[in-house]
């Protein structure tokens with residue numbers, strides 16, 4: 001039975017089951033009461049430093065216990081919280097933060113940017129520590145990873161986050177005896193999704209701390225992973241035995257990957273979602289097909305001219321800009337995702353981004369079509385196909401690969417030529433440079449294109 005939430009979820013947990021385990025981080029194990037005390041004193045400290053309801057606050061950090069506590073404490077002050085990727089360059093932040101009406105910056109990186117907003121510090125106090133729980137308040141702003149221009153700030157209410165969690169928990173079993181590793185960044189919806197599911201289920205959240213993901217997973221039942229992380233995990237000699245459920249998303253999920261992981265004893269869940277929808281809106285247990293299943297409870301998906309449209313209770317209220325919310329849907333409430341997709345045999349299939357489509361000698365090329373075949377090669381774990389300018393063809397495809405050492409590109413090309421029409425065959429292959437990873441959960445195609453241009 002659904003329980004009405006009348007208070008901040010962590011406070012409600014602390015009231016209902018104060019001594020149940022809430023959180024593990026290294027040697028630390030806290031029950032809900034422990035957690036609430038920390039959050040309360042931290043929130044009081046922020047309020048003493050001037051944070052008030054509706055104030056724009058940046059939380060610049062990678063995942064840590066302090067970052068998690070700050071996330072909860074800042075929400076509890078009624079602030080409008082912007083979790084920020086520490087890898088975003090100073091120049092971009094200087095341009096972006098004024099448009100987002102940011103007054104305070106809590107920087108936990110140890111290497112703060114020099115910004116004009118007031119710095120906040122982690123400081124405990126024992127006074128007023130909380131505003132009233134209003135589910136329709138704008139709680140967070142999460143930056144989209146737009147391929148061009150400044151990122152947009154998807155503004156979610158508390159109830160949108162809870163609706164996202166309810167959708168996923170309607171499919172994936174996750175109860176108070178389970179533990180979900182905070183395996184993706186808190187500044188991305190994939191990390192925040194974990195937090196809201198944890199709060200909704202009253203389960204245990206595990207923070208990796210200094211440990212790497214592989215080690216931290218040894219004490220978890222659940223994790224959210226992007227496909228490349230699961231590939232890496234499967235290449236380890238010992239697969240974490242406790243791990244029973246993995247939610248995948250963020251990119252095409254290769255069948256080869258879920259088949260191998262299921263063999264290793266993990267139940268894989270294939271999800272599709274985006275920043276604007278506060279993570280997963282459609283998902284299924286992995287099976288023999290490469291789709292992402294059906295919309296979750298409270299989510300609607302429609303296809304119009306091959307484009308995926310979404311209407312959902314987890315949708316952002318708008319993009320925050322200069323004090324107002326810019327609508328992100330059409331007049332009927334549908335978000336036009338710019339993802340290409342369709343229905344086959346009763347489930348949703350994602351074909352790729354409409355913006356990635358390019359033309360080569362008059363033929364349309366959807367890079368994801370080529371990437372799907374490339375990652376089905378046993379030695380390729382990640383593939384990007386980008387256009388390079390070509391006098392004769394307009395553009396031609398080039399492949400950038402994360403592959404096992406020893407892969408011979410000429411052999412790969414021969415293998416590929418038996419599976420793809422000629423116009424889709426890459427004219428060059430390159431190894432993916434590690435410097436292109438940006439601390440986010442995915443690699444930017446724009447940066448790959450820019451890097452390729454420097455080579456020619």
Ligand code: 4YB
Pocket residue numbers: 144145184189190191193194224225226247248249250251252253270271272273274275276278279280281292337339350352353
């Ligand atoms: C896909 C895709 C798919 C997204 N096939 N393209 O909790 C979760 O939902 C979760 C769990 C594990 C890993 C990631 C997640 C996410 O949140 C992912 C959300 C995300 O990636 N948001 S995003 O705004 O950064 O990018 C959204 C885009 O990513 C979509 O518009 C698609 O283009 C692409 N994408 N899932 C193919 N299954």
